[in-house]
Amino acid sequence: MPTLPKSKTASTLLAGLFLASALNLPVTGMADENLAGKYYEDALVAARKPDIDAAIIELRNALQQNPKYVAAHILLGELFLQKKSLSEAEVHLNLANQLGADRSLTVKALAQLYLYQLKYNPLLKEIQPSQFNRQLQPDLHVFRGHAYLQLNQISEALNEYDMAAQIDPGRVDAVIGRANALLRRNDLAGATQAVDKAMAMQPGNAGNWYVNGTIKHVQADLENAVKDYDKAIELMPDYQDARIARAGVLMDLHQDQRATEDLAYLREHYPFDPKAAYLHAVLLARNGQKEASIKELEAAADIIVAVKPEYLTQHSQTLMLSGLVNYSLQRFDLAAEYLRQYVKNYPGQPGPYKLLASILLNKNEPETVIDLLRPVVASHPNDHRLLFLLGTAYMNVGKHDQANDLLEKASAGEGGSESIHAEVGLNRLSMGQETLAIQELETAIQKNPGNTQAGIPLVAIYIRNGEGQKALRVAQGLHDKMSKNLTLLNLLGTAQAATQNLKQARRSFEKAVELDPAFITAHINLSKLDVAEKKIDPAKQRLLKLNQQFPDNIAVLIELSTVDQAAGNNDSANQWLDKARILDPKSMPVLLAQMDLKLKTGRALEALAIGEAAELIDRENPQLLQALARSYLASDNREKALSVYRRMADQARLNVKKLYTVARYQIQAGDYPDAIKTLKKALVADEKHIPSQIALTEMELYHGKPVFAISRANNLLKEYPQRGFPHRLLGDIAMQDKNFSLAAERYQTAFDLEPDTALLMKLYQSHKQTGQNEKAFGLLSQWTKKHPKDLVPIAALAEEQLQQGKLKEAQKHYEFLLSLYPNEPQFLNNLAYIYFSTGNNKALSYAEKAQQLAPEQAAGNDTLGWILVNTGKPEQGLHYLRSAHSRMSQNPEIRYHIAVALDKLGRKDEAKQELEEALKTHPSFNGLEQAKALLEKLSH
Structure with a gap:
C-alpha cells in the first residue's frame, strides 16, 4: 500500500502541512511527466553501459519536460562529477537538495565535489556523518578525514579514519587515509605498518x-x-x-x-x-x-586587490570635521581613521577621544578603547563621559571590578543625576544588557518621571516584552509632566493600545490630531487601530484623505500599502511603495517594505535586487540584513544568506536579544554550528536569558555536544523546578538516548506543569516508542475532545487511525481537515490512500491533486505512482515512484513498488535488484510478504 508519512511533532507537522500549499508550484501536465520519466529510464540504461554522454543527453531531455525532476538532477550531478565538470555537478546536486532530495543520495557526491573544489571547511561544516544512516557513515568519515588532512589537522584526520574503520573494519581507504595522516606527522614506522595492513587487505x-x-x-x-x-x-x-x-x-x-x-x-x-x-x-x-x-x-x-588607503589632511578643523561628517553618515571605519589621526596630532582635547571610543565600542574593539582612554582619563578624572566609556570597555572584556568602579564614578560625577542613569541605561541597552539597562532607566524615571531620555526607550522595551501595564505607567508619567507634548501623547496612546485599551488609545490619538491636525503619526496610528478592529475601508479612507493633504509623506504611502495588503490588494500595495520610492529612492523603510512585499508575493530576485542596492546605503541596518538574508534564501543562495547572518551576529556584539534573534535565523537556515556560537555569545551577555539557554541546550543536543546539553538542562532544572521547559529538555535528551520510558516521565511532568500542544505531541511520541499505543491513542482522543479546534492532534489522531486500519474514522477526520484546508497535500494524499483501499473512484484524482500541489513530497509521489501501477499504467507510475525514492531513499516500501513496476514492464533483473535492496536491511514494511514472493518468482 502507498507509503504513509510517519507521525510528526506539532511544529514539524503544521510546518510541513501549510508550507507545501503556500509554495503554489506550477502543475506539470501528465504527458510531460510521462516523457520525462521515459527519458530518465533511458538515461539509467545508458549510464549502466556506461555511456555517460548519452545518459547526460537523456537527462537533459527529461529536465526539459520537468525542470524539478529530482532523480534526474541527482544522476546528472553524479555523471558531471565523473566527468570532472564541477560547476555543472554543483548546480545539479544543489538543485536536487533544494528540491527536496533525500540527502543520503547526494551527500557522497557533494563531499567529493568539495574535495575537488578545495572547499575543506564547508565539507566539515555541512557534512555530519551522524545525520545519516550507519551504512553511509564510513564514507563520510573518510571524506572528512581527507578534508582534515588537507587542512593539516592530523589528529582530527586520524580520528575520522579510525571512526570509519570502527564502523566498517573492512574499509581499506580508511587504513590508507591513516597511513597518509601518519606520513604527514613524519611517523614513517606507523605509516608503513598501516600501508602494510592495507596492502594485505586489498593489494590491487x-x-x-x-x-x-x-x-x-x-x-x-x-x-x-x-x-x-x-x-x-x-x-x-x-x-x-x-x-x-x-x-x-x-x-x-x-x-x-x-x-x-x-x-x-x-x-x-x-x-580547478x-x-x-x-x-x-x-x-x-x-x-x-x-x-x-x-x-x-x-x-x-x-x-588580492589592495584597497588604496585614504590620505589624511593635516588641517585640524578639516580633519575633525571629516570625522564628524563621516560619523553622522555612519561611515564608521572612515570616521575612525580621521579621528585616530586627529587625536594623534592634537592629543589635548577629550571630545574627539569620546567620539572615537564610541565608534570603537560599536565596532566591538574594547581592548583598543582601553588603551586609548586610560591616559586620557588620568588627565581628565572627572569627565563622566570618559569614565562611562572606559567603564563600558572594561565591562566588555569581562573586567567587571574595574568596570563597576568607573561606572559608579561616572554616575556619582553628576551627583547621581537621572541624566547619567539614563545614559548608562541606554549604553547597557545598546550592549544587550537589558535587565541592567531597565534598572538604570527606572532609576532615572524614579528621580524624574518626566525624563524622556529614559522614559521613551523604557516604554518601548516594556511593550516589546509584553509588559503593557509597566509601559502604560511610565508613559502616563511622561504625559502628566508634559501634557501638551504630542509625542508623549502619541506614546501614551501606543501604551494604551498595548494593554488592549483600544478606546482609550483612540481617544489619545484623536486628541493629538485635534491639537495638531498635521500630526501624521497619530493619523497613522488611528488607521492601525481601524485595521486591528477589521475596519479596513475606514482605515483606507483615512489614509487617502491624509495622502491628499500630504502627497509627499513617505509614512502615509507605506501605511496605504500595508492596508491594501491586509485587504489582499497586492498590486495596489506595490504601486503605493513605488510612489514612495520615487519620492525618496534611499528611504530604508520604503526599501524594506518593498522587499517584504516582493518576498510575500514570490518575487525573490526582485527583493534581492532591492536589498543589494539598499546595502550600499546602509550596510549595518539589522532589518535590512535580515531582509537580505531572506531574499538570498528565497533565491537559493544559502551561503550568502549565512554570511549575512554571521555579519548580523558580529554587529549585535553583546546584545542578548539581537544575538538570540540572529541565532533563530541561523537555526531556521540550518546553520547549526554558527547558531551555537551565537547562542554562547548571547549567554556571555546575559547568562540568565531563558530563551537562549533553551535554544543552546537544544542545539548542543542535536547538533553539538550532547554532554553539554545534559549539564545545561540539569542546571535549568535546579533553577526552575516548577517550570515545564527543563523537564521537557530532559525528556528530549532521554529521547535522543532512546530511553523512551524516562522521556515519557519527563514529558509527563512538563505537561502537568505547563500543558500545551507541543508537549502533548512529544508525550504522544514517547508513549508510542515505549509500545504504549493505547495510551498514546487515548492521550490524543482525550485532548481532541477537549480541544476540537486543535488541528495538529486531530491530524495525528487521523494518522493513528489510518495506521491501525480504522479507515472510516480516519476518513471522517481527514474530510474535516480537508474542509478547512482543501489544498493540503498530506490530507489529500492520505484520503487518496483510504479511497484506493476502499474502492472509491475518487482515489486517483485526489492522489493527482496531492502530487501536483506538493511534487516535492515523497509520500504523494509514491501514492500516485502505486495507484497508476495498479491501474494498468506502470510506465507512468514508475516515474512518480522514482521521484519518491529520490526523496526517501531508505524507504523499502517505495523500492518494492518500483520493483513491481519494473516487473510489469518486463525489466526483471532490475526488479530483482530493487527487491534485494529493499529486503537487505529492512525486516518489516508494508508489502513485505508480497516482496518476498515476487523475489522468489524472479529468482527462478
Whole structure:
C-alpha cells in the first residue's frame, strides 16, 4: 500500500502541512511527466553501459519536460562529477537538495565535489556523518578525514579514519587515509605498518601504491617512488594525488617531458587544482618560458586587490570635521581613521577621544578603547563621559571590578543625576544588557518621571516584552509632566493600545490630531487601530484623505500599502511603495517594505535586487540584513544568506536579544554550528536569558555536544523546578538516548506543569516508542475532545487511525481537515490512500491533486505512482515512484513498488535488484510478504 508519512511533532507537522500549499508550484501536465520519466529510464540504461554522454543527453531531455525532476538532477550531478565538470555537478546536486532530495543520495557526491573544489571547511561544516544512516557513515568519515588532512589537522584526520574503520573494519581507504595522516606527522614506522595492513587487505588498491610511493619519496628513494606511483596510476589513471606526486618527483629527477605529460593531463582533467598550475608554472620558468609561467601563476593564485588607503589632511578643523561628517553618515571605519589621526596630532582635547571610543565600542574593539582612554582619563578624572566609556570597555572584556568602579564614578560625577542613569541605561541597552539597562532607566524615571531620555526607550522595551501595564505607567508619567507634548501623547496612546485599551488609545490619538491636525503619526496610528478592529475601508479612507493633504509623506504611502495588503490588494500595495520610492529612492523603510512585499508575493530576485542596492546605503541596518538574508534564501543562495547572518551576529556584539534573534535565523537556515556560537555569545551577555539557554541546550543536543546539553538542562532544572521547559529538555535528551520510558516521565511532568500542544505531541511520541499505543491513542482522543479546534492532534489522531486500519474514522477526520484546508497535500494524499483501499473512484484524482500541489513530497509521489501501477499504467507510475525514492531513499516500501513496476514492464533483473535492496536491511514494511514472493518468482 502507498507509503504513509510517519507521525510528526506539532511544529514539524503544521510546518510541513501549510508550507507545501503556500509554495503554489506550477502543475506539470501528465504527458510531460510521462516523457520525462521515459527519458530518465533511458538515461539509467545508458549510464549502466556506461555511456555517460548519452545518459547526460537523456537527462537533459527529461529536465526539459520537468525542470524539478529530482532523480534526474541527482544522476546528472553524479555523471558531471565523473566527468570532472564541477560547476555543472554543483548546480545539479544543489538543485536536487533544494528540491527536496533525500540527502543520503547526494551527500557522497557533494563531499567529493568539495574535495575537488578545495572547499575543506564547508565539507566539515555541512557534512555530519551522524545525520545519516550507519551504512553511509564510513564514507563520510573518510571524506572528512581527507578534508582534515588537507587542512593539516592530523589528529582530527586520524580520528575520522579510525571512526570509519570502527564502523566498517573492512574499509581499506580508511587504513590508507591513516597511513597518509601518519606520513604527514613524519611517523614513517606507523605509516608503513598501516600501508602494510592495507596492502594485505586489498593489494590491487591504487591508494596502497600511492602511499608506498610517498613513503619512498620521503625517504628520498625517488626512482622507486616513481615506480609505485606508476603502479597507482596504472590501476587508476585519473588518480589526481598520484599524478601530482609523480610530476613532482619527475621534476626532481629532471625528467621534464614525463612531468609535462602528467601536468598536462592534470590541467585538462583537474583544471580547478592550483597545485598542478603551480607546478606547471615552476616547470615553465625553469625552461625559460617566463610569460607562460606567469599566466599559470595567475591561474593558481587569487589576486588580492589592495584597497588604496585614504590620505589624511593635516588641517585640524578639516580633519575633525571629516570625522564628524563621516560619523553622522555612519561611515564608521572612515570616521575612525580621521579621528585616530586627529587625536594623534592634537592629543589635548577629550571630545574627539569620546567620539572615537564610541565608534570603537560599536565596532566591538574594547581592548583598543582601553588603551586609548586610560591616559586620557588620568588627565581628565572627572569627565563622566570618559569614565562611562572606559567603564563600558572594561565591562566588555569581562573586567567587571574595574568596570563597576568607573561606572559608579561616572554616575556619582553628576551627583547621581537621572541624566547619567539614563545614559548608562541606554549604553547597557545598546550592549544587550537589558535587565541592567531597565534598572538604570527606572532609576532615572524614579528621580524624574518626566525624563524622556529614559522614559521613551523604557516604554518601548516594556511593550516589546509584553509588559503593557509597566509601559502604560511610565508613559502616563511622561504625559502628566508634559501634557501638551504630542509625542508623549502619541506614546501614551501606543501604551494604551498595548494593554488592549483600544478606546482609550483612540481617544489619545484623536486628541493629538485635534491639537495638531498635521500630526501624521497619530493619523497613522488611528488607521492601525481601524485595521486591528477589521475596519479596513475606514482605515483606507483615512489614509487617502491624509495622502491628499500630504502627497509627499513617505509614512502615509507605506501605511496605504500595508492596508491594501491586509485587504489582499497586492498590486495596489506595490504601486503605493513605488510612489514612495520615487519620492525618496534611499528611504530604508520604503526599501524594506518593498522587499517584504516582493518576498510575500514570490518575487525573490526582485527583493534581492532591492536589498543589494539598499546595502550600499546602509550596510549595518539589522532589518535590512535580515531582509537580505531572506531574499538570498528565497533565491537559493544559502551561503550568502549565512554570511549575512554571521555579519548580523558580529554587529549585535553583546546584545542578548539581537544575538538570540540572529541565532533563530541561523537555526531556521540550518546553520547549526554558527547558531551555537551565537547562542554562547548571547549567554556571555546575559547568562540568565531563558530563551537562549533553551535554544543552546537544544542545539548542543542535536547538533553539538550532547554532554553539554545534559549539564545545561540539569542546571535549568535546579533553577526552575516548577517550570515545564527543563523537564521537557530532559525528556528530549532521554529521547535522543532512546530511553523512551524516562522521556515519557519527563514529558509527563512538563505537561502537568505547563500543558500545551507541543508537549502533548512529544508525550504522544514517547508513549508510542515505549509500545504504549493505547495510551498514546487515548492521550490524543482525550485532548481532541477537549480541544476540537486543535488541528495538529486531530491530524495525528487521523494518522493513528489510518495506521491501525480504522479507515472510516480516519476518513471522517481527514474530510474535516480537508474542509478547512482543501489544498493540503498530506490530507489529500492520505484520503487518496483510504479511497484506493476502499474502492472509491475518487482515489486517483485526489492522489493527482496531492502530487501536483506538493511534487516535492515523497509520500504523494509514491501514492500516485502505486495507484497508476495498479491501474494498468506502470510506465507512468514508475516515474512518480522514482521521484519518491529520490526523496526517501531508505524507504523499502517505495523500492518494492518500483520493483513491481519494473516487473510489469518486463525489466526483471532490475526488479530483482530493487527487491534485494529493499529486503537487505529492512525486516518489516508494508508489502513485505508480497516482496518476498515476487523475489522468489524472479529468482527462478
